[in-house]
Amino acid sequence: MLQVHHINSYYGKAHVLNDLSFGVERGKVVALLGRNGAGKTTTLKSIMQIVVPASGRIVFQERDITRLATHMVAKLGIGYVPEERRIFTDLTVIENLEVGRQPPREGAVTWNIEMLFDLFPNLAERCKNRGKALSGGEQQMLTIARTLMGNPILILLDEPSEGIAPVIVEQMVRVIRQIKTEGLAVLLSEQNLHFAHAVADEALIIEGGSRKFYGSLDDLNARPDIRDSYLAV
């Protein structure tokens, strides 16, 4: 569904992604693992074309999306859930969801506000509240729900478990599993290995912007050395 071919991304002169290649298949969850500053966020931003890779190609459903405008990437069906949440704090929960709304898309679930409130009951209770009145966990649910309103085929999730209570992480796990059964694909940037284990099929480990491991989660479990050298445990 998504193929990333040899991308190199820069911030000014800083070379952050180094010849990175990987893919994400339909119905699969790929965990993107690595320490702080490894380049996880930059990888997701490069796919969204928020950071435009200097070289390499990104292909989504047989279409080259490199150098496409960010909103076009989103319109093609890639949903982005950024780190630091970035909900619209002055808008109500319902209005936040409204910003994410896109027309129904073939091959994807068409979400509506009721379905999302079933998925995240906490949000339903707070639907008239402004974003800034929500707790951290609620804000995280809102960013995911907001992205789902765009009926994405592939979801890029940037550290959804960061700074969130374990009960809510459990809820996230449930949601991601459900998304998977709907036939959607997820690329999940994580530092929380337990969370990755609970949902992911494959793992991609990067360090200094280069690929250090790419394979199934079972293979990764068989290589404790890799885990120890590239992940903070």
Added chain:
Amino acid sequence: MGFYVAQILTGLANAGALFMVASGLSLIFGVTRIVNFAHGSFYMIGAYIGYTLMQTLPGAIGFWSAILLAGLAVGLVGLIVEVLVLRPVYKAPELFQLVATFGVILVIQDLTLMIWGPEDLLGPRAPGLRGVVHIMGEPIPKYDIALLVITPFVALGLWYVIARTRIGILVRAATQDREMVGALGVNQAWLFTGVFALGTALAGLGGALQLPKGGADLLMDFNILTAVFVVVVIGGMGSLPGAYLAAVIISVVNVFGVTFLPQSTLVLIFLVMVLVLMIRPYGLLGREEVAGEHGQVGEPEVPIQPAGRRSRALVAVGLLVLAALPLYGSSFIQVLATDIMIFCLFAASLHFLLGTGGLVSFGHAAYFGGGAYVAALLITHAQTPMELAFLLAPIGAGLAALIIGWICLRLTGVYFAMLTLAFSQLLWSLVFQWGDVTGGDDGLVNIWPADWLKPTTIYFYFSLILCVGGILLMRHIAHSPFGYSLRAARDSERRAEATGINTRHVRWMAFCFAGVLAGLAGGLFVFSKGSIFPNELEIARSFDALIVVFLGGVKTLAGGVVGGAFFKGVEEILTRFEYWRLAFGLLIILVVTFAPQGIVGSIRKIFDRKVETRS
């Protein structure tokens, strides 16, 4: 009692146009982060287009549809301007976008002059609303009553669009985090265009609506701009109810001012503004602007470095050529060179504030003209010796900067910028309205230098030494510990504070220092010309300096000087043509679009590229 009610009603009626222009400005700023200086220009063409339409469309229906159509037409012009001029510069540094809008002001001024001619147009009366009604015994024009009723409806309609429609939700979301809105699949480019068109349409509507009260003239653009900035500052950027409230307050204060203190209406308005800001720094209903939000653009700054050997040599050669000018240049050339040097010093002082301090002042002419007026007033009224008067020019300007800076620096960013503009207008209006002392529009004349300075060549050297000295002093200070603190405060206020720098104090001192040097330029100016007129204090003069700094390049220390020389040179050539503003405006827009690093920056970039390919 009836009298007061009548005054308040008139004020409310006047608030209509002001509210529409201000809310448009505020809307555009919220989403695009551009302070649209050309907003007054859209208001002006709204009035002119409305006038023409009213001439052709008959009757009451014709009158009201003319107003609506004028709004639509201006919205269309706004759309074209946004696509052609602003789209290419959204990614450029924020300050460059301002210059693009200056270019638009100049172009619109000349196009309006071409199409409608130089005469003021008297607005037609509204059919069916010609007379007055008596309220508590006081006559109130019927049209005022109509305005009173219409404005809240426009405000409500606008509120509905913003609060209740999908477009409004997207606008509010983009105001907060436009990158995120794009990542959710919204085409920002069209959202920006739509908001710009809506904002300018509101300005045009305001311009057309006020026709029966004010007519149309070529000064409307700058005249409304000050009032609009004041309204936005008082009401709070981005708040529609705030804009309405502030427009009402300002208009009512103005109406009472005209009745009781006709000489100082503007002063009264400024007093109200200062009072509001003392209590609520971000306006009545506004909120603090958070710096460094998501979606901000621009590359990280390249640190300014001390001059290398090559550039030192280049500057030395340039100075020698300049110093030898009397050997080969006529006295006309020497006068022109003096003009240019003075202007360069003025521009460089703004450049110091802007580049090194990160403080965008929209009203720097206050200190240039202020210094000039201090000297001229002393000569005229106190027969002060020229040398002393000259010395007091920078000191006077510095004192003004001390006071104004203290108030303005309570705010940051765009609020700071608007406040500086407002204060420079206050000074202008003081000089303009206080005719007994300042000569008003007729200015002050016969302000000649002392005998020993009278010869052109001597005055040329006098200016050369002071201008070059002033510019070198600024360079020196930019590289001194004070300069480092100032740059630290510019780049990260919080971190600078954490290292023990009192950022507000450092900025205040920088503001005064820039004021002193602008005053020095003003002092040199008044004695070289022998006279001074209020237009040296005008917004246009402040804008000239800003344009120069941007043309030269904000991020290079030489920017102010090179830009100043370029500007004066171009002005000298262009002002010989009738429609020089049009040409100059287009030139600015082209430079902004194609050389967003400014002249010095672009030359340096070409140079760097050469070096890179060679190595």
